[in-house]
Amino acid sequence: MATIDDVARLAGVSIATVSRVFNNSPLASDSAREKVLKAAKELGYEPSMLARSLAMKKTNTIGLIVPDISNPFYAEVVRGIEDICNIYNYNITLCNADNKRDKELQYIEMLKNRWVDGIIFHCDYFSEEHYEIFSSRNIKVVLAGRTTTFDVPYVAIDNKKAAYDATKYLISTGHKKIGIIHGPLNGMKETVDSVDRLIGYKNAMIDAGLKIYDELIKEANFKAKGGYKAALEMLKGDIKPDAIFAISDVMAMGAINAIFDFGLKCPDDISVVGFDNIDLSEVMRPALTTIAQPMYDMGVVAARMLIKIIDNEQISNKQVILEHKLIVRDSCKILK
Amino acid sequence: MATIDDVARLAGVSIATVSRVFNNSPLASDSAREKVLKAAKELGYEPSMLARSLAMKKTNTIGLIVPDISNPFYAEVVRGIEDICNIYNYNITLCNADNKRDKELQYIEMLKNRWVDGIIFHCDYFSEEHYEIFSSRNIKVVLAGRTTTFDVPYVAIDNKKAAYDATKYLISTGHKKIGIIHGPLNGMKETVDSVDRLIGYKNAMIDAGLKIYDELIKEANFKAKGGYKAALEMLKGDIKPDAIFAISDVMAMGAINAIFDFGLKCPDDISVVGFDNIDLSEVMRPALTTIAQPMYDMGVVAARMLIKIIDNEQISNKQVILEHKLIVRDSCKILK
DNA sequence: GTGAAAGCGCTAACAG
DNA sequence: CTGTTAGCGCTTTCAC
Numbered sequence: 001m002a003t004i005d006d007v008a009r010l011a012g013v014s015i016a017t018v019s020r021v022f023n024n025s026p027l028a029s030d031s032a033r034e035k036v037l038k039a040a041k042e043l044g045y046e047p048s049m050l051a052r053s054l055a056m057k058k059t060n061t062i063g064l065i066v067p068d069i070s071n072p073f074y075a076e077v078v079r080g081i082e083d084i085c086n087i088y089n090y091n092i093t094l095c096n097a098d099n100k101r102d103k104e105l106q107y108i109e110m111l112k113n114r115w116v117d118g119i120i121f122h123c124d125y126f127s128e129e130h131y132e133i134f135s136s137r138n139i140k141v142v143l144a145g146r147t148t149t150f151d152v153p154y155v156a157i158d159n160k161k162a163a164y165d166a167t168k169y170l171i172s173t174g175h176k177k178i179g180i181i182h183g184p185l186n187g188m189k190e191t192v193d194s195v196d197r198l199i200g201y202k203n204a205m206i207d208a209g210l211k212i213y214d215e216l217i218k219e220a221n222f223k224a225k226g227g228y229k230a231a232l233e234m235l236k237g238d239i240k241p242d243a244i245f246a247i248s249d250v251m252a253m254g255a256i257n258a259i260f261d262f263g264l265k266c267p268d269d270i271s272v273v274g275f276d277n278i279d280l281s282e283v284m285r286p287a288l289t290t291i292a293q294p295m296y297d298m299g300v301v302a303a304r305m306l307i308k309i310i311d312n313e314q315i316s317n318k319q320v321i322l323e324h325k326l327i328v329r330d331s332c333k334i335l336k
Numbered sequence: 337m338a339t340i341d342d343v344a345r346l347a348g349v350s351i352a353t354v355s356r357v358f359n360n361s362p363l364a365s366d367s368a369r370e371k372v373l374k375a376a377k378e379l380g381y382e383p384s385m386l387a388r389s390l391a392m393k394k395t396n397t398i399g400l401i402v403p404d405i406s407n408p409f410y411a412e413v414v415r416g417i418e419d420i421c422n423i424y425n426y427n428i429t430l431c432n433a434d435n436k437r438d439k440e441l442q443y444i445e446m447l448k449n450r451w452v453d454g455i456i457f458h459c460d461y462f463s464e465e466h467y468e469i470f471s472s473r474n475i476k477v478v479l480a481g482r483t484t485t486f487d488v489p490y491v492a493i494d495n496k497k498a499a500y501d502a503t504k505y506l507i508s509t510g511h512k513k514i515g516i517i518h519g520p521l522n523g524m525k526e527t528v529d530s531v532d533r534l535i536g537y538k539n540a541m542i543d544a545g546l547k548i549y550d551e552l553i554k555e556a557n558f559k560a561k562g563g564y565k566a567a568l569e570m571l572k573g574d575i576k577p578d579a580i581f582a583i584s585d586v587m588a589m590g591a592i593n594a595i596f597d598f599g600l601k602c603p604d605d606i607s608v609v610g611f612d613n614i615d616l617s618e619v620m621r622p623a624l625t626t627i628a629q630p631m632y633d634m635g636v637v638a639a640r641m642l643i644k645i646i647d648n649e650q651i652s653n654k655q656v657i658l659e660h661k662l663i664v665r666d667s668c669k670i671l672k
Numbered sequence: 673g674t675g676a677a678a679g680c681g682c683t684a685a686c687a688g
Numbered sequence: 689c690t691g692t693t694a695g696c697g698c699t700t701t702c703a704c
Contacts, residue, residue, distance in 0.1 A: 387681030
């Protein structure tokens, strides 16, 4: 591969001039520019970003730590991130950490050693340990899809309010015995999706003067099978729900199948609302009523924010909450 | 950030010794090792992979070009790739090229300028132009999920045979008027999924002495809505199918909904088989009979192969075909 | 405008 | 075993 020296030699100029030409410096005469470009073309030369990164101490690379890219939610967020990075000429280094603390730390270390300009971080819960490592190492970071009480930039949605809205919709359509299928609770810390959404659900029930039955609160694993099992348990219990709020679409799908396999119908016998608005929620039958999360936009905003931080640009609001939206489809019956 | 010089100075040794210690060279005495490690710890030093890459002309980074990471198929493959890379200490740089030639070329160029050690490439169709660019630039590459007639390593499945098997299953269960919903054909080149699967379908029909109706061959866009529309068209046509083979699960879901919305039932009135075996195919109702592609394994094998190529290891078989598998579930009725 | 030269942080002969 | 030194390919003063 041709290097800057080769080009300089062939063009009969110094490497400084070659460098100037390739960086569009005004300090390069047209004649020099011409000679350099010609020589470069002849040699098939392109500057090595690697060497440039070392010299400039800037890699134009962003590290991306997600729990699992095969989860459609993250895949969509990542897509938004990548599109923005592409526009601003950044690369992304992808890491799957499975929400495991040691993997996360290992990846953060690795990304730092590769001099990434910043990190977009996704996790279940942003702990003090996370905060420590990022701030002690002076790593520029923004959280995506997660809020935190620490002074760290993030872009997310208001999970409490979103769950409140979903539950309220169920209530407003005449449902009273509303069950919820949430995800792992991890010892009840706020800012965790499941915890916040559970709170939102309870608040809505309380505000409506409805009774909250412990039997109608089930934990699952965010997967379809988990939703299926949780729903089945609920259906077999003593308190029969007239509606189920599953805090992810995939679990909602599982719940609908459980209802079906239990010999009941959705929405005729039991209404279901989901959360996320993944592609399939529109396509399944019954089409799923759900809370739409702006996944792609989350990625876009997070990436844009991080790039601004890297460029030391002023940012008006470092902690942004994106709007969620209730999408009414067919999985919820109007009872009154 | 501390550099190798800082450590050398503090430890009272040369930078060469520091380098040796951090590369686990046997040419470093225990006493030196101890001093270096102590100094490094004190300074919080970690070697810069960037500088190391420049010096060694090896980045331990693999470029990953996929059409779209938000497509669950690629997300799963990528997950396999990343897991292997993690084990072998490689990073991945993710690029979404949307199957657009110019984006692909731009990314290839960029990855090359970043000195990636190799590229795992996914595309609809591996063209001569692709071949040219990879070979002329001497870029190590392996295709994932795609075969080719060019001399390029790949790992994929046998699409013709897989489609043949799916169709044959439908035939063996007594179906005769079998429709197919395929993806874009792009001018009929082999090695394209849709083309190969269509061929497999036709071969199975011919081998069984069944008539192939043009009206039962529909093109869609690999999305659920596309499958829905294509199926609806087919149902409204003159020739009524007794089964539909959709060459992706997502399109199969669309087709099943179309059947449902058309007032018929699957599998009672029309059987459906899909392709891919995505997570949801097991969870939907009716559970989908489909061809399982080893997506994760595809990523694993591709990554392993590329790393071997990078390391100049001997590879017995550079073009590997992974096994597909028919997964029988409930979307297909046994007619005889 | 241009070039010489000193880095960026590391590896790898080479000599001792 | 250890240190010196010359790169890796580029950017960036600083003179001219």
